[in-house]
Amino acid sequence: MALLDPVNSALRRVPAWPVYICALLYAGWLFWLGVTGGLGADPVKKLEHAYGEAGLYLLIAGLCVTPLRRFAGLNLMKFRRAIGLACFFFITVHLLTWAVLDVQRLDRVWADIVKRPYITVGMAGFVLLLPLAVTSNNWSVRRLGPLWTKLHKLVYPAAILGGVHYVMLVKGWQVRPLVFLAIVVFLVALRYVPRRRSRQAGTTRVARP
Amino acid sequence: MAYRWKNDLTDRDVTDEAVYLNRRQLLAGAAAGVGLAGIGSRATAAELEPTSWEDVTSYNNYYEFGTGKDDPAKYAHRLTVEPWSVQIDGLVDSPGSYAFEDIMAKMTVEERIYRFRCVEAWSMVVPWNGFELADLLEMAGVQSGAKYVAFETALRPDEMPGVARPVLDWPYVEGLRLDEAMHPLTIMATGIYGRDIPNQNGAPLRLVVPWKYGFKSIKSIVRITLTEDEPPTSWNKANPREYGFYSNVNPEVDHPRWSQASERVIGTGLFARRQDTLMFNGYADEVGALYAGMDLTKNF
Secondary structure, X not given: OHHHHHHHHHHHOOOOHHHHHHHHHHHHHHHHHHXXXXXXXXXXXXXXXXXXXXXXXXXXXXXXXXXXXXXXOOOOHHHHHHXXXXXXXXXXXXXXHHHHHHHOOHHHHHHHHHHOHHHHHHHHHHHHHHHHHHOOOHHHHHHHOHHHHHHHHHHHHHHXXXXXXXXXXXXXXXXXXXXXXXXXXXXXXXXXXXXXXXXXXXXXXXXXX | OOOOOOOOOOHHHOOOHHHHOOHHHHHHHHHHHHHHHOOOOOOOOOOOOOOOHHHHHHOOOOHHHOOOOOHHHHHXXXXXXXXXXXXXXXXXXXXXXXXXXXXXXXOOOEEEEEEEEOOOOEEEEEEEEEEEHHHHHHHHOEOOOOOEEEEEEOOOOOOOHHHHOOOOXXXXXXXXXXXXXXXXXXXXXXXXXXXXOOHHHOOOOEEEOOOEOHHHOOOOEEEEEEEOOOOOOHHHHHOOOOOOOOOEOOOOOOEOOEOOOEEEEOOOOOOOOOEEOOHHHHOXXXXXXXXXXXXXXXXX
């Protein structure tokens, strides 16, 4: 752990706000490419998928923060809120792209949510993320106390739903969505690795992959 | 016997090289074609604006080269298409291996501008060059017991990076009922826009059945077998609940995971409106009779 101390203290000087700026710039750049013909023959699908995928990457990044601290001693805790909110932002624009640019009609959007299992699953994941996004501020953390930690465990089922959503929407059994889902399940499973008896006995702990 | 079906558009509308390299000019050309052609009953030029060469040849589903839409354009150049031969066997009078050149020497190639509707709810318009499958089958001599035609795509692990993964049960196979195969709309395509068909589109010869979802139009065919029984088909084997043997374009029968009532038209941009999907992809007048009396929700 001492090995990463200089890294951790250097990270303490890095602000979290560039995460938001990068998320906005990336989303805006993709949209601009779509408008100007830079996303190829089917820009709606490409944009939809790119936003959704960015959301999944950020879900995974967010889920990595705690295990990295626990098993590797790397402290990225100060970036976790920004990662989470950026993730929520991408999943929201993913949803909007699907509803507004792809499906285009509110009645069909609703019909799809009710009738199509992969959309129901994706939508359920989004709904689970809503209270987390709303309570991602210092006031809520103080106000909710221990309940806040409990509430934010909703990100586990949400992430798994997101991974399942991806596996379900492709034709056939494709590798990439399955890898995404496997990573998400692995990261959630890490939460259930039993705690060591003594936190000080750091040198004797069993190495985890 | 070629030319059993006629487009209302002629090849003059599309084959000019300067035109097809630029879609906007092409649209203008097609619009001019309407004025010249005047009457057009079922396939008016207004409906059938051919998709640009670039989109037709860069946005493909050909899982042998990968599941991404741009994978075929990236990797299909590895496919050796010369020499090529097609095994024609089963219930035919003259079974055997037919060299591609020998087939082409006997066939009449014509242009067919068809709608192309993917099961994923997107569509294109493709100006194919090809010959009627019926002519090829007649060349081999269809025996009276034959009721179906089975097709098989080449399987070349050295040239096809996608087959290393069991996304589907390789080789890709498809099938048609004999009357569907003999229908004048059913062609074997060997070109697009008057050029040799690019590898990513199924070189050197592929099936095109315009009233069925795109995956029925099997690419890079190495074998055609006339059979008595309904042959297995790849997507049906992979997921029988989602993909039937017939797979006719039908806006009223949804895919279990998405609606088939409308489609995104490739090449129309980020803000384009969806287009309503037509029964039998707009070819109901020509092929509706083939399915008279059949329950299309069961025989999907």
